[in-house]
Amino acid sequence: MAKNKTLSKAINSMFQWYKNAIRCYVFLSDVSVSTATEPVQRSDWEASFRKKLIAPPSVEFFSCEGQPIGDKASLDQLIHEITGIPLAALRNYPLDQFTTSERERWAENRRTTEEEDIVYCLLGILGVYMRTAYGEGQESARSRLQVEVVVVANVPSIIPFLQNPRFVGRESQLAELEGKLFSNEQTTTTLAIVGPGGLGKSQLALEVAHKIRQNMDNCLVFWMDELLYLPLAIAQAAACINASGIIVQNYQAQLDAYNDAAIDHSSDSPTDNDDEERLDLLWKCALALYSDGRYEEAEELFVQVMETSSRLNVQVMETFKRVLGEEHHSTLTSMANLASTFSNQGRWNEAEELEVQLMETSLRVLGKEHPSTLTSMNNLASMYRNQGRWKEAEELEVQVMETRERVLGEQHPDTLTSMANLASTYKDQGRWKEAEELEVQVMETRERVLGEQHPDTLTSMANLASTYKDQGRWKEAEELEVQVMETRERVLGEQHPDTLTSMGNLASTYMNQGRWNEAEELEVQVMETRERVLGEEHPSTLTSMANLATTYLKQGRWKEAEELNVQVMETRKREAEELNVQVMETRKRVLGEQHPDTLTSMGNLASTYMNQGRWNEAEELEVQVMETRERVLGEEHPSTLTSMANLASTFSNQGRWNKAEELECQARHKDALVLMERCFRLSQQVLGKQHPDTQSSLGTLASWRADCSDENS
Template identity: 45%
Template sequence: MRLLHFDYSKRLASTVFHGKTIPPYAILSHRWGDSEVLFEDLGSNTYKEKDGYRKIEFCAKQAAQDQLQYFWIDTCCIDRWNLCERSKAINSMFRWYKNAAKCYVFLSAVSVSTAIEETPQQSNWEASFRASEWFTRGWTLQELIAPTSVEFFSCDGRWIGDKTSLKQLVHEITSIPLEALGNCPLDQFTKSERTEWARNRRTTEEEDIIYCLLGILSIFMPTTYGEGKEKALRRLQVEVEAAGSAPSTIPFSQNNHFVGRESELVELEVKLFRDKQTTIMAIVGRAGTGKSQLALELAYRTRQKSKSCSVFWIDASDIGSLHQSYASIARKLNIPGWDDEEADIKQLVKPYLSRKRPRQYLLIFNNIEDINLGSNRLSTARAANLIDYLPQSNLCSIIYITTNSNIAKRLALQNTIELGAITLRTAQIMLENYLNTPVLGSEQQKAKLLLQELLYLPLAIVQAAAYINTRNITLQKYRSRLVRKKEEVLERSSELPKDKLQEYSTTGPVATTLFISMDQIRCNSALAVDYPFLAACVDRKDIPLDLLEASSPREREDAIKTLNNYALITRRPAESALDLHQLVHHALREWLQKQERLDQQTQNTIIQLLRVFPDYDHSSRKLFTQVMEKFKKVYGDEHPDTLTRRWKEAEELEVQVMETRKRAFGDDHPDTLSSIANLASTFWNQGRWKEAEELEVQVMEMRKKVLGDENLDTLTSMANLASTYRNQGRWKEAEKLEVQVIKTFKRILGDEHPDTLTSIANLALTYQNQGRWKEAEELEVQTVETRKRVFGDEHPDTLTSMANLASTYQNQGRWKEAEELEVQVIETSKRVLGDEHPSTLISIANLASTYRNQGRWKEAEELELQLIETRKRVLGDEHPDTLTSTANLASTFSNQGRWKEAEELEVQVIETRKRVLGDKHPDTLTSMANLASMYRNQGR
C-alpha cells in the first residue's frame, strides 16, 4: 500500500509499505474532476498547479488535526501503469477504506454559502447535501460502507457531520439500512440485499457499476474493461455462485455467441485429469480461428462440472503479463505473502500448486509467442523460461494456446489440437448470433455467399457483423462492399513491382473487413481513424491512452467508442489503455508499408511520445519506458526508432522537437529547455562532451534566469554539467558545482533526501577519480549509512553506495575490506534483483577484479567465465559488457603466462570492437594495446 505525507521540506511524498506495519492513516472520498493530481505528477513540481491539489491540502490538513501523518487518495496513490499494482488496488480498495482511521468525504456540491450554519439556513444546506452527486456514484458506495469513521465536509473544508450524526439523513438519501450505516458486519445482509444498494448509482465506465461491488460482496475478480456491464455482471454472478467452490481466475465472461468446436471440446474434456495424471495439451491454429474462445468455453464447462477444480487463466505473451496472472492466482488462493509487492511471485505460486492437495487445477496459458519470455522493466520479474513457471503435480492439467505449431509440439509433444476453419453451418450460427437483427429465410443464400468471402474466419465474421449493426445495412450491401474492397486490393497489388508482390500478398478477410470499417470511420471521425495507425507503430496490447491526442477527453472517448463499435479495438483497462487483435495490428502495419508511410508514421509517433513525455524524469519514466519497450518489441533493440541505441536518429528527432518548441513557446520556455537538455543527454551518451557541455551551460543559465538558482530543475542542470566535467577529467570544475548542488539540496530538501544523497555520491566519485581516497571514503561511508537508515540494507541505491565504497578500498589496495563489501553486495543483489540483473553482474565483475589484483587467478577466472556466459545469454556476444568481460578474462590468462589462450580472446575482442565500435574507439585501442603488451611479454 502506498501512503502520502508532506516531508520536512513541505513537499508531497509517497511511501510504499512493503511487508511493513501500515501506520494509522486517513483516506479521502471524493468525485474525480478534470484536473486531478495523478501518481505520475508526484515527481514534478507542477502538481500544485492542478485544481485537484486543494483536495490534497484539505486532506493533509484534516489528517494533521486528527494527529495522522499519513493519508491515502485514489488519484495519486495508485500507479495505474503498473498492471500488477493496479489489479491488486481495485480488489483491495474496500479493505483499505475499512482499515482507515478516518475517512473524509469532500463534497464539492456543497458550497461555502450552503455549508452547515445556524437555522434557518439549515434547510438550504440539507437540500444541497441531499442533491450531492456523491450519493449517486458507484465507487462511493464502498467508501460510505467500509470505514468505521466517515466525516462529511463542504468544498471549503467545513465540517458538516459524520456517518453517525447524519445516519438518518444518509439512510433517507441512499435507502441503505441504518444497521449497515452503523458498521454492522456485512455478512448480516444477503448478497442480493448488498447488490440492491447500488441499483440507482452510476459510474463513468459501465463495467464499474459491477466492479464497485467486489468489496461489498467479498469477491475477488480480475477487471476486464470493454466487456460491458452485462458480461461483467455475469462474471460476478459466477463468482458469487462459486463462493463455496474452488477459487478460479477467468478474466473474461463466457461467450454467449460461442458455437461449434464440439468435437474439440469433447477431446479436451476427456483427456483432462485422466487417470489422475497431469495432462498437458496445446491448442494451435492461425490467428483469428477462435483458439482462446475454445479454451474459454472449456474453462467455464470445467467449473460447472467440477466444483472442486480451480481454473486459472494465464496471459503468457510476455513476462510482465505472466507475472500479473500469477499475482492474481496468489491473491485468489490467499497464499501467504501475496500482498508483498517485492515477493518472488513464481516462488509463491509454483510450490503452492505443486503440493499434494485434494483439489484439481487447470492452468490455461494463453498468447504464447515464445517459450523464452523477455524481461519487462515494469515488472519485478526477470527474463525467464515459461517451463520454469510450471508446477509439478499429478492433479494439475495444463493447456497451452499458441499460433506456433513448433512451440505447441515442444510443450505438449504430440498432444495438440489444431484448429482450422469452422464449418459453414457453424459460421451461419455465429453470424446470426452477432447480428442485431435475425437473418430471414430469403437472406440465407446471401449470408452463405458473404461467409464464403470471409473464409468462415471467426474474427472476420465478428468485424463484418459489427459494421452491419453499426451502419444498419443489409447483408447484400455489405458483401458488395467486401467484393469491391478485395478488387481494389488486387488492382493495387498489380501496380507493385514484381519483387514486392510476395511482400504484400497477405490480404485476408480480416484485413478486408478492417479497411471497409476504416473507410467508413474516416468519413465520420478523422481522429478515430488515426488511433489504430498510431497503435500499429507501438504494439498490439496496452497502448497508453495518453498517447492518443484529442482536443478534449470527451472527444478522445468518442473516438475510442467508435472504434469499439466496429470491433476494431478492445479497451483494457478503460482508464489507461487499449488493445488491438494480432491480425488487426498486422494488417495496419502491412498497409502502412504498402503506402510507404510506416517510417513517417513511426516518426510521428515518436514525436507524439516526446510531446506527451517532454521530460524523462520520475513522473514520466515508467510511461516512457513502457512505450519504448513496446517499440523495441516491434522493431528490435537496434532499430533507429527505439531511441536507445541509434543516437544519430535520436539526435535528429530531438533537434526537430527542440526547434518546434522554440518557435511555439520561445527559447526560455520550460518545455524548450527540456528538449535542449534531452539533446545534451544524447551527446553525453555518445561521449561528445564539448557539445553536451555547451547545451548544458545554456540550459543551466536560462533556468537560473527563469526559475531561480534553487529550483530543482536548475540544480539538475548543474548536476548534469558537473557529470560532463567529470567525464572530461575537469575535476575542479566538477567539484565546485557538486559542492554547490549539495549545499542547496541540503537546505531545500534536507540531508537525507534521495537527491541530496545522489549528489554526495557524485562528489565522492570526483574525489575518487583524483585519488583523494580519504575524502571519497568519508563521503561514501556517510552515504552508505544514511541510505541504509532511510531506504534499508537491500535498496538498490544502498547497494550502489556499498559498491562505490568497495571500489575506493580496492584503489587503496585494501583488498580484504573491498572483498567483504563486494561479496555482501553480490549476495544481496542476487536475492533482491536476481542472478542476471546488470547490477548483480557488475558486482561480480568488481569482485573478480579484486581477486585479479591479489593474484588469485583461479577465483578471478571462475567468476569471469560465469560473467561471460551470462552476458552472452542476456546481452549477446557483441555487447560492450560481454566484450569487457572477455577482455578481463584475457588479462587473467595473460597474468598467468597462458599466452595462447589470452591472445585468442584478445584478438576476438579486437575484431568485434572494430566491427561494432570502429577502429578508433577508445575500447578498441585499449584492446590493441593489451595485445601489443602480450606480444612484448613474449618477446615477439
Template identity: 40%
Template sequence: MRLLHFDYSRGLISTDFGRKSIPPYAILSHRWGDGEVLFEDLGSDTFKKKDGYRKIEFCAEQVAQDQLQYFWIDTCCIDKWNLRERSKAINSMFRWYRNAAKCYVFLSDVSVSTATEIPQRSTWEVSFRASEWFTRGWTLQELIAPVSVEFFSSEGRRIGDKISLEPLIREITGVPLKALRGHSLDEFTISERMEWARNRETTEEEDNIYCLLGILDVSMRTSYGEGKENALRRLQMEVEAAGGAPTIIPFSRNDHFVGRESQLAELEAKLLGDKQTTTLAIVGPGGVGKSQLALELAYKIRQKNKNYSVFWVDASDMDSLYQSYTSIAQKLDIPGWDDEKVDIMQLVKFHLSRKDARQCLLIFDNTEDITLESSGFSTARAANLIDYLPQSELCSIIFTTTNSDTAKSLASQNIVKLGEMAPDMAQRTLENYLNTPVLRSEQQEAKLLLQDLLYLPLAIVQAAAYINTRNVTLQMYRSQLVRRKKEALERDSALSKDKLQEYGIKSLIAITLLVSMDQIHRSDTLAADYLFLAACVDRKDIPLDFLEASSLREREDAIKVLSSYALIVRRPAESALDLHQLVHRALREWLRKQELLDQWTRNAITRLLRVFPDHDHGNRSKWRRLLPHAKYALSHSLVEQEIGNRSTLAWKYAITLYSDGRYNESEELFVQAMEMSQRVLGEEHPSTLTSMANLASTYRSQGRWKEAEELFMQVIETRKRVLGEEHLDTLTSMTNLASTYRNQGRWKEAEELEVQVIETRKRVLGEEHPDTLTSMNNLAFTFKLQGRKDDAILLMRQCSQLQKQILGPQHPYVISSVAILDQWQPENVDITV
C-alpha cells in the first residue's frame, strides 16, 4: 500500500509500505473530476498547479488536525500503469477503507456559507441530499467499510459524520442502520447487499457489478467490455463458488456461441473421461474460434464440477504469461505471491504441481510459440514455456494455437483441429449476433453472404456488427462486400487461378475491415485515425493516453465507434485497448498499399514521444508498458527517419532498457545511435558524445571495464576540447570514469579524479549544490573501499549535514546517508568534523 505525507518543507512524499507494517492513515472518498493529480505526476512539482491538488492539501490539513501523518487518495496512490498493482488495489479497496483510521468524504457539489463558525443545516441539507456522491457505485463501499466517516463541503468545512448524520444518510441511501454502524455484512443476504447498489451509477456499466466485490466479499477479475449482464452472471458464479474451487475465467460466457459440438464433446471426453488426457491443443487458422471453443469448455467444466479450478492464461508473450500467473497466485493466496523478489511463475508452477493440490484446468490461450519473448513489462525475460508448466496428473492443460508445430511440441498427438464452420453452424452464428431476426425472404441472401465470408467466425462477427451499427439489410452489406472483393482481385489480377482461393482466405478480414472503414472514415475521422495509429504499434495493451483528442468525451466517442464495428476490444480497467491480430495485420497491409504506412509510423512515433516518460525508476511501470509499442514502431520505421523524433524515441527506449538492467539490448541501440550520430552530426557533436557516454556506461554495467574506460576517456578528451574542462558534461564523464576505476579496485586513480571533480564543482556550482554533495558521497565510498574508514565517515557526515540543511531531514537522500553512517560508524567512537 502506498501512502502520502508532507515533510516539514511541504514536500509531498509518497511511501510504498510493501510488506512493511502499515501505520495509521486517513483515506479520501471523493468523485473524480478534471485535473486530478495522478501517481505519475508526483515526480515533479507541476502537479501543484492541477485542480486536484486542492484535495491533497485538504487531506493533509485534516490529517494534521487528527494527529495522523499519512493519508491515501486513489487518484495518486495507485500506479495505474502497473497492472499487477492495479489488480491488487481493486481487490484490496474495501479492506483499505475498512482499516482506515479516518475516512474524509469531500463533497465537491455541496457548498456551505463561511459566515458562521459552525455550518447551519439549513444552508447545506438540500445540496447534501442531492449530492452525486450518494448516487455513485464505488462510494457505497466507502460509506459502509470505514468505522469513521466524516463529511466535508467543497470549501473543506466539516458538515458532520456517519453517526451524527445517520438518519439523513439512511433516508438518502436506503442502507440499513446496522450496516452503517459496522455490523458484519454476513448478517445481510447477498440479494439485500446487491439491492443497496441497484440505483447507483458508474461510468462503465460493468462497474455497477464490480463495485460490489468488497461488499459481497468475493474476488473476481474484471473484464470491461463484457457488459453489465455478463458481469452479473460471473459475479453470481463467484458467489456460488465461494466455498468451492478458486477459478479465473476473465471473459463472460459467449451467449452467441453455437456449433462445434463434436469438438466440444471430444475435449470433454478427454478431460473428464475414464482415460483422462492431461495435455491437449486446439489448433486452427486465425479467426476460426479457438478461444471461443476453449471458453465454452471452461464454463461447461465448471458447471459439471464446482471443485474443479479453471484458470485462463494469456500465453501470447512472456509479459502476458507473467500477469496471468500473478493473478492465479493472488487468487490462490499462495504464500509470498506479493513479494516483488519472488519468481511468481515458478511459485505458481510448484504450487499447482503439489500432490495435495486441487484438480484444475489451465487454458493457455494464443500459444503461438514455445519460446516466449518479453517486451519489458515484467521482470521476466524470454524463456521456454515448458519450463513453467505444472507437472501433475491433477492439472490438465489446453493450448490454443495457429501453429501446428507448436501444438505437436506441446500436446504430441492430443490435438483437436478446428477448421471453417459448417454452413448451418455459420448461419446460426450470424443469426445469434444480429440484433434483428433474419426473415424468411432473406434466407437465401444470408447463405450467399456466409459463402462470401468463407464461414469464418471473425468475419461473421464483424459483418453482423456493421449491419447492427448501420441498420442495413443483409443484401446491402453483401453488395458492399462483393464490390470490395472485386476491386481487390482486380488490383491483384496477376494472381493465377489456383491461388485465387488462397488469396480469398488470407484477404477476407482485410475486405470486411475495408467495408467498415469506408463508413468510419465518412462518419468519424478521429476513429479512423486511431485505427491507423494502432496499426503502427503493438496490437495489445494500447494505452488510451496514446490516442489524443481535444476532450476525453471526443476520445470516448471515437473508441465507442470502433467498438461498435467489433474492430477493437476495450480494456477500461487498464485504460487501454487491443486489436485482433488479423485486424492489425490487415490495417498495416492497407496502409502499405496506400503508401501511408511510413507517414502513420512517424505519427505513432511522435505520439509515443509525448507519453513516454524519462528513465527515472519511479516511472518504470509506465515505460515498461510502453516499451513494446516503442520497439514495434522503431523496428518498422525507415532508416532515413533516424534523426529527429525517431532517434529521440530510440534513445529513450535504450536508456529505459539500461535502467531495467537489460544491458545487451540497450548496447545494441546505443551502438546504432552512436554510429548514426557520427555519420550525420559528426564526431564531436554533443549528441554523438552523449551516445558514446551511454554506450560506455552499458559496458561498465556489464563489467567490460577496458572498453568502458577507453570510451569514457575518449568522451572526456573531446568534451574538454569542445566544451571546456569545467563544463558539467565534462565533469559527469570524469565521474563515470572514476566509477569505472573504483569498480576495478583502482582506488588511487578513482580518488584523484573524484577530488578533481569535487574541487571544480565547488568552484563552479558551490559547496551546497546537490551535484557537489553527490561527488563528496562518491569519494566517501572510495575511502571506505580503501579501508580508510575514519576519512569515509568524516566526509559522509559532512555530506549528510549539508544535505539535511538543504533538502530537509525526511528527504530520501538524507535518510539514505544517515543509514549508511549508522552502518559505517564504529560504536563509542566520536569523530567530529
C-alpha cells in the first residue's frame, strides 16, 4: 500500500519536478546523430515523454551515440512536426491558453507500457491531482480524469453527468448544433432537439455540452433541470434569454418562495443543494440583467451572489475541518477560497485572519520551502499590498523570493514572479532604484529563457519602462516602449488592447519630451481604433480623446483641443461627480480611508470640484488626501508630492477667483506659494533637479512669484 501511495505521489508530482528543473536531458536510444533532424526518424522522438517536452524551460537531446543533437529551442519546429505539440506550448507559453481537448491530443501518439499511463501522463499537463490505480483500465482512468478536470476548472459551469465514453458517430448532428449555437448572425439562440423517445436526444445534448466546455474555456455551460417551483422556472427561463419583464424585487420574492419550499432538506455533503441552486440562479439572472444594460439591478444581485458564496464557502470549510481535520489539504484549500472571497468583498480583517492561519498551518505541516506554504505567504503579502501596508508586504515578499531563489533557482518562473511582486512594492513606496534592479533582472532572465516575444517578457519590459519614466529617464523608457509596441503590433495585431496600451504609453513618453507630433500621431491612431472597436462613449475611447486634446493644447492648437474636450466633457460631465462620489464612498467603506485607491478616488472627486470652480470642496478633500499620504507614506513619497502640488494649485485658484475679497485673496496666494516651495524643495531632493515634476514645480513657482510681484507693485 505504501509503495502504491509513493508511486502515485511521484506520478502526480513529475510535471512539477520537470517544471522546476533548470535544464532536462533526454537520451534518444534509437535516434542516430546523423539522421536525428530528419522527419522520418520518428521512433523515440514520438515516444518521448510529453512532460519533458512541455514543462522544463530548457531541454537538451542526445543521440544513441551520446552526442548532443540540440535543445528544445533550436529543434522546436521538428518536435512540433513529429509530436503535434504546438510551438507556443514548446516555448513555455502558459498552458491555460490551450483548451483541455488540445492538451489531451498531445498524448495521442504516445506509447505506454501500462494502458492507464496514456491518461496518467496528462495529470500535470491538465493541472489536476488524481490517485493512480493500475489495473482499473484506460476507460475508468479517463472517466476519473474528466471529473477532476471539471473540479479544478475555474469557469462556473454545471454539467451534472459525465461525458459518455461510448458515444460515437452523429458528427453531422453535433456540427449542426454547434454551428447554430455559435452563429455570427445572432447573439441569443434558442434551440430544441425534438424526436420520439429513445433516440438519444439527451445524449446528443450532453455530448455537445461537454465538447463546448472542453473546447471553449471562457464559455459558461449550465445544464438546468426542470425547476420544482413553476413561477420561478418561467421567470428564470425568461431572464436567461434576456426577454423577461420581471423586475428584480419580484424575482427576489419568487426566489425566496422557492427557497422556503425547499429549506428543510439537509445533507452530510459540504454544501446544501438548494443553496447551490439559489447561487446558480442569482448568478445567471445577474448576468442577464447586466447584458441588458440594467446595471443597478445586476449589481444588487451580484452583491447577493458574493454574500451567498461566502456563506457557502464558510460551510464547506467548517465541514472539511470537522470531517477531514484542520490540516488536510482540502481543508486548507477551502480556507484559501474563503479568504479570497472575503478579500474580494473588502473584508480585510476576516481575510487576514484566515490567510495568517493558513500560512502558519502550512509552515507547520508542509515546511517553509513547500510551494503551498510560499503561495499562502504570497497571498497574504498581496492582501497587505492592496491595503497599502507596504512594510508588512515587503517582509513576506522578500522571504518568498529568497526561498524560491534558493530552492527553484533564479530562472524559475515562480522566482521571477516573486521578484516582480517585490519590485511593485518598492515602486509603491517610491524606491525606484531597488525596483529597477529587480525589474532588470526579471526582464533579462525572461528574455533569455522565454524569448523576446513572450507575453511575460513584454510585461517585464513595460514595467521597467514605467520605472524609468517615474525617474524621468525618458530615452531609456522610450527604447523599451518602442520594442514592446512593435512586438505586440506584430504578434497580436494593431487593434489588440495590449497593443493600444503600448502605443498610449509611448505617446505619453513622447509628450513628456515635448515631441508633440510623434505623440499626436500615436494618439490619433489609438483614439480612432478604440472609437471604431469600442464605440465613442467607451471609457477607454474618452481617455484617448482627453490625451489627444492635451497634446493639442501643448501645441497651442486651441480649436482642435476645445472640440475634443467638449466631446469628452459632454459625455462625462453628467456622470462624473455622481460616479466619483459613489466610488469614493464605496472605497472608504470597503478598503478604508487610508487605502491608496480611496485616496485616488478622493483626488479625482477634488479634481471634478475644481473644474466646476467649487474650490472649498476641492480644498477639503485635497487637504485630507495630502495629510493622509504624508502620515502613511511620508512627505517625500511621489504621491505625497503630487497631493501638495494639487492643493497648492487649488489655493492659487481660490486667490485668483476671489478678487472681491482682497484679504482672502492675499492669504490664499501666500498659502499656495508656501506649499509649492515645499513641494519644489522635496522634489529636488527626492527626484532630482532634471525630473519633469521638479521642473514643473519650478515653472509654476516662478509664475506665481511673478504674479505676486505684479500685484504688489
